[in-house]
Amino acid sequence: MLENILKEYPRQEDYLIEVLLEYQKQKADRHIGEDEIRRIAEHLGVTESKVWSVITFYTFFSTRPRGENIIQICKDVPCYLNDGNTVQRTLEQLLGVQVGDTTKNQKFTLEHTSCLGHCDGAPAIRINDKTYTNLSVDKLKAIISEYRGNT
Amino acid sequence: MPNIKINGKPLTVEEGTTILEAAKANNIKIPTLCYYPDLDIKSDCRVCSVEIVGQKGLKTACSEPVWDGMEIRTNSPRVLNARKVLTELILANHDANCTACEKNMNCELQTLANTLGIDENRFENVLEERPLDTANPSITRNPNRCIKCGRCVDVCKNVQGIHVLDNMGRSNEMEITPAYGKYLSDQECTFCGQCSSVCPVASITEKDKSDEVWEALHDEDKHVIVQVAPAVRVSLGEEMGARPGAIVTEKMVSALRSLGFDRVFDTDFTADLTILEEGHELLERVKEGGTLPMFTSCCPGWISFAEQQYPELLDNLSTCKSPQQMFGSLAKTYYAKKEDIDPEKLHVVSVMPCTAKKYEASREEMRVDGENPDVDTVLTTRELGKMVRQMGIDFDELEPSSFDDPFGITSGAAAIFGASGGVMEAALRTVSEVVNEEPLKQLDFEDVRGLEGIKEAEVELGGNTVRVAVAHSLSNARKLAEEVKQGDSPYAFIEIMACPGGCIGGGGQPYNTTNATRQERIDATYRVDSRMEIRQSHKNPVITTLYEEYLEAPLGERSHKLLHTHYQKRN
Structure with missing residues (x-):
């Protein structure tokens, strides 16, 4: 699922929030885990710290699995x-x-x-x-x- | 040029300057905390708040540009009260046990609190204790002291381009940590220590090893020797209250003797040795079609960076160990044998401008006997300063003295190793003479000197023009590494130093290092060089003796065993 989303986006930092929103929306437990952060960082050419920083800043995003x-x-x-x-x-x-x-x-x-x-x-x-x-x-x-x- | 008034005093200042710069130029002091010269303006802490007549809210002097007719109050009751409240709030979320802190009496927050007359905090301390990061050999991160000024993030992200540290979370829960709130060693940290150098408090510090050195010095069974890096002699003075750029080589040697070291040696000696080995390695690569361009390998921050981020370029790295490690392996073999000392009883200390050197010394491959480290303890310039103060040594009054033999005779080429471009220049001074088989007319290679991020030069070698490049700070190193990775690098030889300005601006150097201090230390470095009798590494007579007595020839079998290493991809 993540790969399907990533292939729609070029290697550009600007798309970080879009990718995160899109992925979290599609994911059943609506959270973004460490392995996924690593993959997103690699694809967009940003550091894991950058992705972690953005996810933890916006309360829309979660790094822990969530309920319905x-x-x-x-x-x-x-x-x-x-x-x-x-x-x-x-x-x-x-x-x-x-x-x-x-x-x-x-x-x-x-x-x-x-x-x-x-x-x-x-x-x-x-x-x-x-x-x-x-x-x-x-x-x-x-x-x-x-x-x-x-x- | 705008006419402004600061505290009623009419002033004409430069167009486009900030209030802080305008005040500074006119000797009006506005306190700051997150502001750091040469770094981005963050206006995070708001301690530099000032009042602008006619405007409602306070403005931060570090970020506010002046305009014609502006009237500023830097010390009105409203401003002073705001600063006091802001600082009290910072202190209320800070481990303010000052006497149990490395930076007691050397802390920007403590000084600020004192300046503002804070003798008690009206706010209850709300700090929630968090665990320390002590998982690596170089740097300790204590989140309980962090005041979230953002300097470390700026230097890690923008100056070094590594971006291990960033702001995590938001509002009062915001913290500065590596990704996932984990350890520095879990991320691509090179342990360059630039974060520790700019931290205003003691939230990020070098891992202090002075106790380990005291213990060795007090152990009568141990023979304790010390080596000192080229960059320390032009910076230690600052730890002792001298102005930046003071050359304190001979007093430093005396201070080390007073601390109780059995022998005081000079890393410059193995810097000369590095040039012999690395110079011949370069010539061999050129002659035999080896991997080019060749990168220097003296800088452990750069080595970690290459191993983590450019594993495809590891064959481009010179296989030479750094001068610190060449010294360590020679000490535990050649020196121990010559002096008839059991290597197990020999304790090798090095004083380095660098935090990454602590990590380098701990690496598995830096042990000639396969077990004990060649360099037992690494201290930074700051830790040496601390030890000298602990001993109650009056540094200014010390009688000058010289390094011990045999690792005390050195050249000017080694002395410049500490400045960006210095290793390149030292190599060129030897390589050109060896290849061209005639004395070099001009020993100074001005093109590779100075604080410009990437420097280039062309040299004539055996009738060919060869292009070389020098980069300092890892963001610039990345540019040259990318070129090589893409296959379009025009250079044969590239020098990289991870810290801005080179080792003289290393992460273990005295606090308050700015580009202005870096330039002072660089100027001092070239003054040391110009005063040396021998200014080329291959003319160092002790190096010649060492090869005759022990090593045989550059790149020989024993050299390979003791002075060269290998690299591996690391995550």
Whole structure:
């Protein structure tokens, strides 16, 4: 799969993020591992440090295997001030995992993210491609049960 | 030219300068932390923040260009308070146990905190301890001291073009590490140590071996000898408070005697020997159609780089060991025999401007008996400085003295080994005379001297014009290596030194090395050369004796065993 993606891109550093996004999207557990980083670095003519640096900078990317649904809690200041801690605590309780971990049934991965651009609706989270704002404990319970039912 | 005001004082400054440069030119001091001369402007730390009248936020002086009419305040209460808070925040995430730190009293963060009058930190320390990287013989990385200034990343990525270190993660969790947060030795690190040279704190340092040397010196059963690299005599002075470019050869020898070494020898001697071996190797390759161009092999940073990134060029590398290792193998054989010393009781120390030399000495193939290292301990210039201070030696008051025999008689050609272009020039001084069979009229090869990244020269050898090239810093080395790899290199002989300026700018040299200091050390190097009686390696009478007594001839059987090596692809 990786080779199929790589052959579409020339040896040029500019394509790094595109390659990473494309590959992660296609990969079932949506993470990029060390061997793949080595291969991507070699193909684009950049160092492994460069790829590692980019992947660890953007919260879109992960170096650890993830579950079906990726829940990202905003940890920037406006959310923090609007009781973001409660959001994190509630989600950890509901899912039974800590931030950074994946549920045993591989349904959910809980992560932090930097600002989602919804400071007016703080506190906010993102699940996969969708953003949820003005969160409360009840609202979070409803959202999670919806994902449990649907997936 | 723009007219500006700094702290109310009207000044006319150069167009296009930054506030920091304008202030410096007018003797106004603005504190800095991530800024380093000759490197990129990063404005990461924001310690150089200043106020510009009429503007809302503070600006970083290192990055802000001046404009006509600009009014700057470098020491208003607002500025001083901001700097103090910034520095306190850095300290709150730093292992600030200063008395248990190599750079105590020599630390830019400590000096800054002192200058800003920080005597207690209002912020609680939030450092989360991380493990140290001590997995290689050259460099220790202590992430608990890192202040994320980014100088090491800049020098590793842009100056050396190796890019082992980079920023990992983001925001308050950002760290500077090799890929995957692993060890330097897991990546293509050459241990050049340029990162340790620019680190403002003690987050990246050479692996200190001074204790091992003290132990050997205090062991009465051991015969402890020391060799000193050419570049150390023009830089050790800085460790002792002298200006850059001071030549301290004779005081350095006396200092080493005071430390208790049984003999003090000169690596310049084996630099002369290198020229004999390498010069003949080059001639043999030319005559017999061997692999060309031939690369020099004195620099262990370059050797690691070639083994890791250009394995297809390993046949192009001269098989000569570096002067450090030639010295080690001769010491453990020729010298031990001559002086009737059991090689097991002989401890060979070398003082080098270099961190990669520590790795070089640890290599498996650098053991003539197949077991014990030929060079037992390698110290950097900085470690020697530390030992001299520990001993309470008043360096300025030392009586000058000379190196011991037999490895003390050297030539000017060896003295210039420490400067980029020096090995090439030394080789040309011998090779041209041997080939052309007449005395060389002009000993100075000016074309290969100086700080330009890649230098070229043409020399007449036996009626042919031969092109040679010199590169320093690994990003420039890569350019020449690529040419050779593509098969379109016009050169017969190429000198590579991994560090900017050559060994005089090595990763183990005194702190605060800039291009200006490099130039001072280079000038001093050529002054040492010009004062020497013998200025060509093949005219060194002790080298002649060594061949007569022991080695027989350059490239002979014994030379091959003791003075040459082989290379292998490494990942």
